[in-house]
Amino acid sequence: MNKKIAVIGASAYLAENISNISKNVLLFSRADDWAKSGNADDFDWVINFSIQPEFQKKILPESELIDVNIAKIIQGMKTKFVMISSRKVYGTCKTLNIFYETDECHPADFYAKNKLATEHKVLDLLPEQSLIVRVSNIIDFPSRRPEQRVFMGWIRDSMREKGELNITENPDVKKDFITRDYFQRALRDLMNKDELGIFNVGAGFAVSLRELLPRIVGRGNCVFSGKNKELADQFILNTDKLHMVMKAFSVDELYTKCDNIRKVMFDNMGAHDNGKN
Numbered sequence: 001m002n003k004k005i006a007v008i009g010a011s012a013y014l015a016e017n018i019s020n021i022s023k024n025v026l027l028f029s030r031a032d033d034w035a036k037s038g039n040a041d042d043f044d045w046v047i048n049f050s051i052q053p054e055f056q057k058k059i060l061p062e063s064e065l066i067d068v069n070i071a072k073i074i075q076g077m078k079t080k081f082v083m084i085s086s087r088k089v090y091g092t093c094k095t096l097n098i099f100y101e102t103d104e105c106h107p108a109d110f111y112a113k114n115k116l117a118t119e120h121k122v123l124d125l126l127p128e129q130s131l132i133v134r135v136s137n138i139i140d141f142p143s144r145r146p147e148q149r150v151f152m153g154w155i156r157d158s159m160r161e162k163g164e165l166n167i168t169e170n171p172d173v174k175k176d177f178i179t180r181d182y183f184q185r186a187l188r189d190l191m192n193k194d195e196l197g198i199f200n201v202g203a204g205f206a207v208s209l210r211e212l213l214p215r216i217v218g219r220g221n222c223v224f225s226g227k228n229k230e231l232a233d234q235f236i237l238n239t240d241k242l243h244m245v246m247k248a249f250s251v252d253e254l255y256t257k258c259d260n261i262r263k264v265m266f267d268n269m270g271a272h273d274n275g276k277n
Contacts (some may be wrong), residue, residue, distance in 0.1 A: 001192045006043040009050030021188040047082040056111045071125040088112035096234040101198045136202030140180035171224040174206035189246040202237030203249045215258035
Protein backbone atom coordinates (compact mmCIF):
# COMPACT_ATOMS: atom_id res chain seq x y z
CA MET A 1 0.00 0.00 0.00
CA ASN A 2 1.30 3.43 -0.94
CA LYS A 3 -1.17 5.64 0.90
CA LYS A 4 0.34 8.20 3.25
CA ILE A 5 -0.65 7.44 6.84
CA ALA A 6 -0.22 9.35 10.09
CA VAL A 7 -0.18 7.13 13.18
CA ILE A 8 -0.92 8.87 16.50
CA GLY A 9 -0.04 7.03 19.71
CA ALA A 10 2.73 5.08 18.05
CA SER A 11 3.89 3.50 21.32
CA ALA A 12 0.55 1.74 21.90
CA TYR A 13 0.47 -2.05 22.02
CA LEU A 14 -1.71 -2.34 18.92
CA ALA A 15 0.58 0.03 17.02
CA GLU A 16 3.81 -1.96 17.43
CA ASN A 17 5.35 -2.58 13.99
CA ILE A 18 2.54 -0.56 12.38
CA SER A 19 5.03 0.90 9.89
CA ASN A 20 4.82 -2.42 8.02
CA ILE A 21 1.35 -1.64 6.65
CA SER A 22 2.51 1.02 4.19
CA LYS A 23 5.62 2.48 2.61
CA ASN A 24 4.51 5.94 3.81
CA VAL A 25 3.82 5.85 7.55
CA LEU A 26 4.71 8.75 9.82
CA LEU A 27 4.61 8.12 13.58
CA PHE A 28 3.49 10.65 16.18
CA SER A 29 3.46 10.22 19.95
CA ARG A 30 0.50 12.53 20.55
CA ALA A 31 -2.31 14.16 18.60
CA ASP A 32 -0.77 17.59 19.28
CA ASP A 33 2.44 16.51 17.56
CA TRP A 34 0.50 15.62 14.42
CA ALA A 35 -1.72 18.72 14.54
CA LYS A 36 1.30 21.04 14.90
CA SER A 37 3.48 19.23 12.37
CA GLY A 38 2.72 21.75 9.64
CA ASN A 39 1.41 19.07 7.29
CA ALA A 40 -1.57 17.67 9.19
CA ASP A 41 -3.65 17.63 6.03
CA ASP A 42 -0.97 15.95 3.95
CA PHE A 43 -2.13 12.41 4.68
CA ASP A 44 -4.58 9.99 3.11
CA TRP A 45 -5.42 8.51 6.51
CA VAL A 46 -4.90 9.31 10.19
CA ILE A 47 -5.09 6.49 12.75
CA ASN A 48 -5.31 7.22 16.47
CA PHE A 49 -4.13 4.67 19.03
CA SER A 50 -3.67 7.13 21.91
CA ILE A 51 -5.91 7.14 24.95
CA GLN A 52 -5.76 8.87 28.31
CA PRO A 53 -5.80 6.88 31.61
CA GLU A 54 -9.04 8.58 32.70
CA PHE A 55 -10.83 6.91 29.78
CA GLN A 56 -11.31 3.78 31.90
CA LYS A 57 -12.17 5.56 35.14
CA LYS A 58 -15.04 7.94 34.37
CA ILE A 59 -17.31 9.29 31.65
CA LEU A 60 -15.33 11.92 29.78
CA PRO A 61 -16.80 15.10 28.33
CA GLU A 62 -16.66 15.46 24.56
CA SER A 63 -13.91 18.09 24.84
CA GLU A 64 -11.55 15.50 26.37
CA LEU A 65 -12.11 12.73 23.81
CA ILE A 66 -8.94 12.57 21.72
CA ASP A 67 -10.61 10.94 18.71
CA VAL A 68 -13.29 13.63 18.65
CA ASN A 69 -10.70 16.41 18.76
CA ILE A 70 -8.81 14.79 15.88
CA ALA A 71 -12.05 14.46 13.89
CA LYS A 72 -12.76 18.16 14.37
CA ILE A 73 -9.33 19.02 12.95
CA ILE A 74 -9.86 16.72 9.96
CA GLN A 75 -13.20 18.30 9.05
CA GLY A 76 -12.76 20.12 5.76
CA MET A 77 -9.67 18.13 4.79
CA LYS A 78 -9.43 15.33 2.24
CA THR A 79 -7.92 13.10 4.94
CA LYS A 80 -9.84 10.10 6.29
CA PHE A 81 -9.78 8.96 9.91
CA VAL A 82 -9.53 5.54 11.57
CA MET A 83 -10.93 5.29 15.09
CA ILE A 84 -9.86 2.22 17.07
CA SER A 85 -12.93 1.08 18.98
CA SER A 86 -13.59 -2.13 20.91
CA ARG A 87 -15.78 -5.20 20.95
CA LYS A 88 -16.69 -4.07 24.47
CA VAL A 89 -19.22 -1.58 23.13
CA TYR A 90 -21.58 -4.55 22.56
CA GLY A 91 -21.63 -5.39 26.28
CA THR A 92 -21.02 -8.68 28.09
CA CYS A 93 -22.98 -11.93 27.86
CA LYS A 94 -23.10 -15.23 29.71
CA THR A 95 -24.17 -16.98 26.52
CA LEU A 96 -21.93 -17.16 23.47
CA ASN A 97 -23.42 -14.36 21.38
CA ILE A 98 -22.43 -13.38 17.86
CA PHE A 99 -22.30 -9.60 17.51
CA TYR A 100 -23.00 -7.80 14.25
CA GLU A 101 -22.08 -4.19 13.45
CA THR A 102 -25.78 -3.35 13.30
CA ASP A 103 -26.58 -4.77 16.76
CA GLU A 104 -27.72 -2.51 19.58
CA CYS A 105 -24.84 -1.78 21.95
CA HIS A 106 -24.95 -2.13 25.73
CA PRO A 107 -21.57 -0.96 27.06
CA ALA A 108 -21.00 -2.09 30.63
CA ASP A 109 -18.06 -0.02 31.89
CA PHE A 110 -16.60 3.47 31.54
CA TYR A 111 -14.16 2.37 28.84
CA ALA A 112 -16.89 0.90 26.63
CA LYS A 113 -19.27 3.80 27.26
CA ASN A 114 -16.61 6.33 26.30
CA LYS A 115 -15.77 4.32 23.17
CA LEU A 116 -19.40 4.20 22.06
CA ALA A 117 -19.94 7.92 22.72
CA THR A 118 -16.79 8.64 20.72
CA GLU A 119 -18.00 6.49 17.83
CA HIS A 120 -21.25 8.43 17.62
CA LYS A 121 -19.54 11.80 17.61
CA VAL A 122 -16.87 10.79 15.08
CA LEU A 123 -19.53 9.49 12.70
CA ASP A 124 -21.48 12.72 13.18
CA LEU A 125 -18.42 14.87 12.43
CA LEU A 126 -16.97 12.77 9.59
CA PRO A 127 -19.81 10.75 8.00
CA GLU A 128 -17.91 10.40 4.70
CA GLN A 129 -14.39 10.27 6.11
CA SER A 130 -14.38 7.88 9.07
CA LEU A 131 -13.63 4.21 9.52
CA ILE A 132 -14.40 2.70 12.94
CA VAL A 133 -12.95 -0.71 13.77
CA ARG A 134 -14.39 -2.66 16.70
CA VAL A 135 -11.45 -4.83 17.66
CA SER A 136 -11.54 -8.27 19.25
CA ASN A 137 -9.09 -9.57 21.89
CA ILE A 138 -5.49 -9.45 20.67
CA ILE A 139 -2.91 -12.21 21.10
CA ASP A 140 0.73 -11.36 20.42
CA PHE A 141 4.05 -10.95 22.15
CA PRO A 142 3.62 -8.75 25.25
CA SER A 143 4.68 -5.15 25.10
CA ARG A 144 8.12 -4.22 26.36
CA ARG A 145 6.41 -1.53 28.42
CA PRO A 146 5.41 -3.04 31.78
CA GLU A 147 2.78 -0.38 32.45
CA GLN A 148 0.62 -1.53 29.56
CA ARG A 149 -1.95 -3.72 31.31
CA VAL A 150 -3.40 -5.52 28.32
CA PHE A 151 -4.34 -9.22 28.21
CA MET A 152 -0.86 -10.36 27.22
CA GLY A 153 0.69 -8.08 29.84
CA TRP A 154 -1.30 -9.91 32.52
CA ILE A 155 0.04 -13.24 31.23
CA ARG A 156 3.63 -11.98 31.16
CA ASP A 157 3.47 -10.46 34.65
CA SER A 158 1.81 -13.51 36.20
CA MET A 159 4.43 -15.85 34.78
CA ARG A 160 7.31 -13.63 35.89
CA GLU A 161 6.00 -13.07 39.40
CA LYS A 162 4.45 -16.46 40.19
CA GLY A 163 5.88 -18.90 37.67
CA GLU A 164 2.35 -19.88 36.70
CA LEU A 165 -0.85 -18.45 35.26
CA ASN A 166 -3.79 -18.39 37.65
CA ILE A 167 -7.03 -18.17 35.64
CA THR A 168 -9.94 -17.06 37.81
CA GLU A 169 -12.46 -17.17 34.96
CA ASN A 170 -14.29 -20.36 34.10
CA PRO A 171 -11.93 -22.19 31.69
CA ASP A 172 -14.86 -23.03 29.40
CA VAL A 173 -15.51 -19.35 28.66
CA LYS A 174 -15.18 -18.83 24.91
CA LYS A 175 -13.96 -15.64 23.29
CA ASP A 176 -12.97 -14.31 19.90
CA PHE A 177 -9.18 -13.79 19.56
CA ILE A 178 -6.99 -12.53 16.72
CA THR A 179 -3.30 -11.69 16.38
CA ARG A 180 -1.91 -8.18 16.15
CA ASP A 181 -0.54 -9.10 12.71
CA TYR A 182 -4.05 -9.86 11.44
CA PHE A 183 -5.47 -6.71 13.01
CA GLN A 184 -2.87 -4.58 11.23
CA ARG A 185 -3.47 -6.39 7.94
CA ALA A 186 -7.15 -5.55 8.35
CA LEU A 187 -6.31 -1.87 8.81
CA ARG A 188 -4.10 -1.99 5.72
CA ASP A 189 -6.72 -3.61 3.51
CA LEU A 190 -9.59 -1.45 4.76
CA MET A 191 -7.65 1.77 4.20
CA ASN A 192 -6.28 0.60 0.86
CA LYS A 193 -9.85 0.15 -0.37
CA ASP A 194 -11.02 3.39 1.28
CA GLU A 195 -13.66 1.60 3.31
CA LEU A 196 -15.81 3.72 5.64
CA GLY A 197 -18.27 3.05 8.46
CA ILE A 198 -18.13 0.45 11.22
CA PHE A 199 -16.31 -2.87 10.84
CA ASN A 200 -15.86 -5.71 13.30
CA VAL A 201 -12.24 -6.87 13.22
CA GLY A 202 -12.16 -10.31 14.77
CA ALA A 203 -11.83 -14.01 14.10
CA GLY A 204 -15.47 -14.82 13.54
CA PHE A 205 -15.05 -17.85 15.81
CA ALA A 206 -14.31 -18.45 19.48
CA VAL A 207 -11.92 -20.63 21.45
CA SER A 208 -12.10 -21.46 25.14
CA LEU A 209 -9.58 -20.31 27.71
CA ARG A 210 -8.96 -24.01 28.39
CA GLU A 211 -7.83 -24.41 24.77
CA LEU A 212 -5.98 -21.14 24.35
CA LEU A 213 -3.97 -20.39 27.48
CA PRO A 214 -2.03 -23.70 27.75
CA ARG A 215 -0.78 -23.09 24.23
CA ILE A 216 0.66 -19.75 25.32
CA VAL A 217 2.32 -20.67 28.63
CA GLY A 218 2.33 -24.50 28.68
CA ARG A 219 -0.35 -26.75 30.16
CA GLY A 220 1.63 -27.37 33.33
CA ASN A 221 1.83 -23.64 34.00
CA CYS A 222 -1.96 -23.06 33.93
CA VAL A 223 -3.95 -23.12 37.17
CA PHE A 224 -7.69 -22.97 36.48
CA SER A 225 -9.06 -21.77 39.80
CA GLY A 226 -12.37 -20.55 38.41
CA LYS A 227 -13.81 -23.92 37.39
CA ASN A 228 -16.97 -23.42 39.44
CA LYS A 229 -17.66 -19.88 38.27
CA GLU A 230 -20.48 -19.01 35.90
CA LEU A 231 -19.70 -18.47 32.25
CA ALA A 232 -19.31 -14.76 31.55
CA ASP A 233 -18.11 -12.28 28.91
CA GLN A 234 -18.39 -14.69 26.00
CA PHE A 235 -18.51 -13.35 22.46
CA ILE A 236 -17.88 -13.81 18.77
CA LEU A 237 -17.63 -10.92 16.34
CA ASN A 238 -19.44 -11.50 13.08
CA THR A 239 -16.91 -10.74 10.34
CA ASP A 240 -18.95 -11.19 7.16
CA LYS A 241 -18.50 -7.50 6.32
CA LEU A 242 -14.73 -7.67 6.89
CA HIS A 243 -14.42 -10.80 4.75
CA MET A 244 -15.76 -8.89 1.76
CA VAL A 245 -12.48 -6.93 1.98
CA MET A 246 -9.91 -9.47 3.16
CA LYS A 247 -9.23 -13.14 3.82
CA ALA A 248 -10.66 -14.70 6.98
CA PHE A 249 -8.56 -15.30 10.07
CA SER A 250 -7.79 -18.96 10.82
CA VAL A 251 -7.40 -21.02 13.96
CA ASP A 252 -4.07 -22.24 12.58
CA GLU A 253 -2.73 -18.67 12.52
CA LEU A 254 -3.93 -18.14 16.09
CA TYR A 255 -2.34 -21.33 17.42
CA THR A 256 0.90 -20.75 15.52
CA LYS A 257 1.23 -17.37 17.22
CA CYS A 258 0.47 -18.91 20.63
CA ASP A 259 3.06 -21.63 20.10
CA ASN A 260 5.68 -19.09 19.05
CA ILE A 261 5.05 -16.93 22.12
CA ARG A 262 5.35 -19.96 24.40
CA LYS A 263 8.60 -21.17 22.84
CA VAL A 264 10.25 -17.75 22.98
CA MET A 265 8.99 -16.53 26.36
CA PHE A 266 7.69 -19.27 28.61
CA ASP A 267 9.19 -22.68 27.84
CA ASN A 268 11.86 -22.14 30.51
CA MET A 269 9.45 -20.97 33.22
CA GLY A 270 7.84 -23.31 35.75
CA ALA A 271 6.53 -26.79 35.04
CA HIS A 272 5.32 -26.98 31.48
CA ASP A 273 4.69 -29.14 28.46
CA ASN A 274 4.28 -28.20 24.81
CA GLY A 275 0.80 -26.83 25.34
CA LYS A 276 -0.80 -28.92 22.65
CA ASN A 277 -4.10 -30.74 22.87
